[in-house]
Amino acid sequence: MSVKVNIENLVQELQNGEEQALATIYDMYADALYGLILKIVKDDGLAQDILQDCFVKIWQKAQTYDASKGSFFTWMLNVCRNKSIDELRKVDRHRKGKDEIGHATDYQKQGIERNIDTIGLKDIVDDLPDDQKLIVEYLYFKGYTQQETSDELNIPLGTVKSRSRMAIKALKDSFVIVLLIWIQKNI
Numbered sequence: 001m002s003v004k005v006n007i008e009n010l011v012q013e014l015q016n017g018e019e020q021a022l023a024t025i026y027d028m029y030a031d032a033l034y035g036l037i038l039k040i041v042k043d044d045g046l047a048q049d050i051l052q053d054c055f056v057k058i059w060q061k062a063q064t065y066d067a068s069k070g071s072f073f074t075w076m077l078n079v080c081r082n083k084s085i086d087e088l089r090k091v092d093r094h095r096k097g098k099d100e101i102g103h104a105t106d107y108q109k110q111g112i113e114r115n116i117d118t119i120g121l122k123d124i125v126d127d128l129p130d131d132q133k134l135i136v137e138y139l140y141f142k143g144y145t146q147q148e149t150s151d152e153l154n155i156p157l158g159t160v161k162s163r164s165r166m167a168i169k170a171l172k173d174s175f176v177i178v179l180l181i182w183i184q185k186n187i
Helices: 007-013 017-043 044-064 073-111 113-117 121-126 130-141 145-155 157-186
Strands: none
Touching: 007 044, 007 073, 017 044, 017 073, 044 073, 044 113, 121 130, 121 157, 130 145, 130 157, 145 157
16 A cells, blocks of 8 residues: 655655655656656766755755646656756766867877977967967867866956967968968969
């Protein structure tokens, strides 16, 4: 014989800070919420960690649940969905940063970085203002992300982005000139 639980009473108990209510809710919904999280992040260990974080958040934020906006289960689904997406973005940003650094390392192994002098790139970069040259060196020659460059140089991310844009525009203009000269010499 199964015991029917009144979810409204259970939510009220949770909002009153009763730990047993959280345990009951966990038993009732953990599997379904885990399934949603796993579907988003596609990693069992990460999904388990996120589920635990979500139940901590559910415990801490239970007072913010508003029954007029939807069911408690829907509210929990949204908590889990949002947390899963946030964690997935963190993992992707971290992975992207490592990939960029990895690509820079691959280029170094192949000697490609050394070949930048062959087309005069180093001379063109050297003509940039020092603040822009430093950003280009970190972003393109060392393989740092914009955030890593910001952290390493202890300057705001917006400054890194602005200097990068200005440097790219200056480099683009210089490349047009270099390309025209090269074409004239080789025709």
